[in-house]
Structures are given as C-alpha cells and as structure tokens.
Amino acid sequence: MKPIVISLGGSIISKETLELEFIQKFSRMLKNTEKFDKFGIVVGGGRLARTYISSLKEYNINDNVLDEIGINATRMNALTVSTFLEGVNSKIPTTVNDASELVAVYRHVVMGGTEPGHTTDTVATLLAERIGARTLINATSVDGVYSDDPKKVKNARKFDHLSYDEAIKLAVDKSIGAGPNVFMDITALNIAKRSKLKVCVIDGTNMEEYEKVMEGKSISGTVIE
Numbered sequence: 144m145k146p147i148v149i150s151l152g153g154s155i156i157s158k159e160t161l162e163l164e165f166i167q168k169f170s171r172m173l174k175n176t177e178k179f180d181k182f183g184i185v186v187g188g189g190r191l192a193r194t195y196i197s198s199l200k201e202y203n204i205n206d207n208v209l210d211e212i213g214i215n216a217t218r219m220n221a222l223t224v225s226t227f228l229e230g231v232n233s234k235i236p237t238t239v240n241d242a243s244e245l246v247a248v249y250r251h252v253v254m255g256g257t258e259p260g261h262t263t264d265t266v267a268t269l270l271a272e273r274i275g276a277r278t279l280i281n282a283t284s285v286d287g288v289y290s291d292d293p294k295k296v297k298n299a300r301k302f303d304h305l306s307y308d309e310a311i312k313l314a315v316d317k318s319i320g321a322g323p324n325v326f327m328d329i330t331a332l333n334i335a336k337r338s339k340l341k342v343c344v345i346d347g348t349n350m351e352e353y354e355k356v357m358e359g360k361s362i363s364g365t366v367i368e
C-alpha cells in the first residue's frame with residue numbers, strides 16, 4: 144500500500160477554541176485503519192494563525208514575518224495533533240526532507256508549514272510527491288469544492304469531479320479579491336497536476352469520508368485528478 148497524505152485544514156482544529164474532541168475522533172479513526180499504510184499529516188494554522196496575522200497586518204508588518212508567524216501557528220497545531228496519535232513523531236520536522244526521513248521510522252508523520260510564500264496545502268503535495276503517495280486528502284471545513292462559497296451563495300453547485308485544469312481555473316477565479324479561503328492553493332494544485340496525485344477534498348470532520356477514500360469507495364466530496 145502506498146502512503147496517504149492528509150492536509151488537515153487548520154480551520155477544523157483551531158476555531159474559537161482548540162477542537163480537542165475532533166482531534167480525538169481523528170486519532171481513533173486512524174487507529175482503526177491499521178490495514179492501511181503510513182500517513183503523512185500536514186496541519187494548518189486555523190484561527191490561531193489568522194488571529195496573529197490579521198492583528199499584525201494592521202500595523203503593516205512585513206508579509207514574510209507574517210508568514211513566519213503563520214508557520215509557527217501551524218507547528219503548534221501539528222504538535223497538538225501528534226500528541227493525540229500513536230506511532231508518531233513527537234518533534235515536528237521543519238522541512239519536507241526531514242519529514243520524509245521520519246516516514247521510515249513512524250507510522251504517522253505529522254508536520255506543519257515549512258517556508259514563507261505558500262500554505263500547508265503546498266507542503267502536503269510536496270510531501271506526497273516526496274514519499275510516493277498517490278492520494279492526498281484535503282480535509283477542509285466544507286464538504287467539497289463548490290462553484291461559489293456555499294456559506295454565502297444559496298445555489299452554489301458542488302462538483303463531484305474536476306480535472307486539474309478545471310480546479311486550477313476555479314482556484315485562480317476564486318482567489319481574485321478573495322480572502323485566504325480558496326479550497327486549495329494554486330501552487331498545490333500545480334504540484335498535484337505534475338505528479339498526477341489524486342486529490343480528495345472532503346469534509347474533514349466526517350470520519351466516514353476518510354475511510355471511503357482509503358477503501359477506494361466514492362466520496363461525498365470532490366475528486367480532482
């Protein structure tokens with residue numbers, strides 16, 4: 144079995160409070176999937192990152208510094224998640240290189256961000272490429288990719304399936320003038336395209352969706368391939 148990489152969106156871990164119940168549920172789900180191979184888990188910054196970044200932005204702090212602060216938030220969340228898993232690294236690697244070496248040692252490898260200028264979605268696709276994963280689960284707070292933001296547009300349409308180019312076009316259109324909440328960052332989609340990585344965008348709080356991806360069943364979310 145090939146390893147699977149999960150990009151665990153910060154928005155499902157760090158809301159107004161830390162979502163410890165979710166992390167426990169996630170940990171139990173991984174424990175029940177022992178017949179599957181290794182998991183690389185890349186954790187986002189969520190509310191923790193956004194609180195710092197949006198406050199500091201008002202003081203015109205350099206974007207590179209804001210990214211570094213965001214990276215530190217992702218690593219705090221990554222360490223929190225790793226604390227609840229078994230067979231996992233307890234020191235958070237700071238590069239994809241270091242993470243890929245840990246894959247030989249642990250069943251699960253958990254990490255956060257790496258360098259300024261991208262998001263943990265890109266880190267997840269790079270890790271997937273590096274460790275030979277064929278599937279990336281993008282666990283988000285929405286249950287798939289929509290034509291418009293379903294929280295704002297009533298008749299937004301959910302896609303079952305998108306080609307890489309359709310997903311890239313949608314992400315470009317959505318990122319014009321929008322906040323950070325595009326379903327996946329464009330660099331990540333381009334990396335997925337070049338290595339023909341299957342991307343499953345799912346509701347990250349729905350454990351059945353992870354299990355369906357692992358078992359090769361059809362999902363309620365969106366498949367990009």
Ligand code: UTP
Pocket residue numbers: 152153154186187188189190192209210211212213214217255256257258259260261262263264266323324
């Ligand atoms: P996230 O990966 O959580 O960003 O990293 P996001 O996708 O915008 O947020 P969610 O997951 O939808 O809530 C948080 C921030 O940390 C910096 C970026 O500023 C990013 O917005 N970051 C993260 C980096 O600069 N490099 C990284 O490798 C990761």
